[in-house]
Amino acid sequence: MAPERYRTPPQLPPRFTATPESLIEDTKRIIERSRGVQDHIVKSLTPETATFKNTLLPVAHDDNKMALETHIIGFYQAVSTDQKLRDASTEAEKMLDDFSIESSMREDVFRLVDAVAKKKEELDPESQRLLEKDHKSYIRNGLGVPAGPKRDRFKEIKKRLSELSIQFQKNLNEENGGIWFTPEELDGVPEDLVASLKKGEGENEGKVWLTFKYPDLFPTLKYANNAETRKRVFVENENKCNQNVPLFREAILLRDEAARILGYNNHAEFRIEDKMAKTPKTVDDFLSDLRTRLAPGGKAEIEKLIELKKQDLKQRGISDGSDSHYFLWDHRYYDRLMLEKDYSLDQQKIAEYFPLSTTIEGMLKIFEELFGMVFVEIVGKDRDALAESGSGSDIVWHEDVQVFSVWDDEGEGSGFIGYLYLDLFPREGKYGHAANFNLQPGFIQEDGKRRYPATALVCNFSKPTAKKPSLLKHDEVVTLFHELGHGIHDLVSRTTYARFHGTNTVRDFVEAPSQMLENWCWTPAQLRSLSNHYSYLSPEYEASYKESSGASQKPSQQIPDEYITSLINTKHVNDALFNLRQLHFGTFDMTVHEPASHEEIEKLDVTTTYNKLRKEIAQLDGPEVLGSGEGEKKWGWGNGQATFGHLIGGYDAGYYGYLSSQVYSADMFYTVFKSDPMNGKEGRRYRHTVLERGGSREEMSLLEEFLGRPPSTEAFYKELGISA
Incomplete structure (x- = not known):
């Protein structure tokens, strides 16, 4: 039992008692209430009488109330065991997205918000930020485009992109594929994992069912001694959601079209203008610089791993000609083997x-x-x-x-x-x-x-x-x-x-x-x-x-x-290859979102682009080196983009953020916490200066206040061992 003073929180936790019917009914009620708030503002105000208090504040209060229910309504599709409830959650999210698009394109509301923005009232900093963000949001949602066919098309695109995003994620959540293997094919995989797998019957008698879920997938790629097993798992995992391939292609085409309707050169320019980076050029330069710095390290790491692979195959008496290649399905296996052999690191023991x-x-x-x-x-x-x-x-x-x-x-x-x-x-x-x-x-x-x-x-x-x-x-x-x-x-x-x-x-x-x-x-x-x-x-x-x-x-x-020492000594082992993998994701993201023209993106073979970029950047071989032919025959062996939920779920033209935010995280840790990680005084200062403020202030100003200076890349590059 909890201590008495902690047993009565001042607010009850949310309830998770929804039914498929209640989710839809609640969604309709929420939308109706919110539409009513907007209608009332438009009916009772004119641009002359509009103020922050009577125009933006009621909408902000309504947004607050909406969030209390809508986040949970959408959450069921990610966690519920009930298929009907997941389906209803998906349907409800589509209704909410459609309403959000409708709201974001209400010209009558925008006229009032625009009038408030021009009045330049004295507001507290967070309210001022809300006004600026809301005003810009209407323009970014098409209200800077004259009413007519172009704006109608923009709205149509927004609705379709919402549908694509929901369906793409639903396909990923509901993915339940796998492969039947004999226990011999899984030689080397931890026994407790193999023992826990579903046993086959009938034609699959004597086999076990390995899914693509992480607790099955990663240990198999790390420990399976049979390279053919690892290859099959890797390639089939890349193809586990191929129904998402056309959805991904349609999404990048529509995003590009929408950005051009708004007057941007491409989707990346549209997305990045309100980020810390501000322009695609800043992002491209950062990724390019990082690639130049990391590439030699990646090459050197692969050379060492290939030597290890040659020794391993020789010891096992395997001479299939694969020892001159370092494959995508080799990496987790030989990375783990290197840690065990060179650093006495046994991940299972740890x-x-x-x-x-x-x-x-x-x-x-x-x-x-x-x-x-x-x-x-x-x-x-x-x-x-x-x-x-x-x-x-x-x-x-x-x-x-x-x-x-x-x-x-x-x-x-x-x-x-x-x-x-x-x-x-x-x-x-x-x-x-x-x-x-x-x-x-x-x-x-x-x-x-x-x-x-x-x-x-x-x-x-x-x-x-x-x-x-x-x-x-x-x-x-x-x-x-x-x-x-x-x-x-x-x-x-x-x-x-x-x-x-x-x-x-x-x-x-x-x-x-x-x-x-x-x-x-x-x-x-x-x-x-x-x-x-x-x-x-x-x-x-x-x-x-x-x-x-x-x-x-x-x-x-x-x-x-000694285990701790071994573990810490491995922190940067094959680090270049890890970061080159992230760089592949970030570069692919930018490639599909900043074409020189719409025709260019229409002609783009997305799968070939994904796999070719991975080979060029991450430097690992795929099945393309085993086959013959060009184009799709050579590069069309897997559709990794179809499993890349980030690029459909909000990180489009933003995946670089995983790498760029490492610059800020390394700077904060090295500057403030490295010498004393458990310094509670600094921990609380960090809590109140950075975390507490959420997005209510410019992120760069929060960083500068915490660091006492503008952020620097020095700690990031030093951590990677590639400082200039």
């Missing part, structure tokens, strides 16, 4: 020290100490007490979900912060990657009282078994820190308007806070504090460990120093 439950506990303690927070898990009767129905199952969407109430510690005033949810294991129909979802934003209500946020981490870690708990590889620990970094940003934000809450910042900054927190996964004291060997969790796990390892006694409870 994972034994990071059971999911105790790792989360340790991670929350780090954030408590750093940011002045308290996390209290809500279980049992406390859950029932916080559910209006009296049933605790109403405040989660699945029995696996954990929920925490989050508070300020005494030094921060002991106030309530919000709710954090953890949904950590894969299941059918669930979002397949790792992400943070805002369920309800925080904001100031019309009565002046604060509304508190709720945020959810949705991940796909391996499920516990009778013999082992869920054990995290180190890269999964990093993922957890990264996504909880977004969650913390979401929780501690203190903005007036939901529009600017939490992670609602520009895309080329939003990753920086999370990327910075990844550094705590690479510092000895923090790794030690997070670790707890799974054999200490229960007598059953202890017996299981002794049986599987053949050991007569338990190992040390915390991770040994």
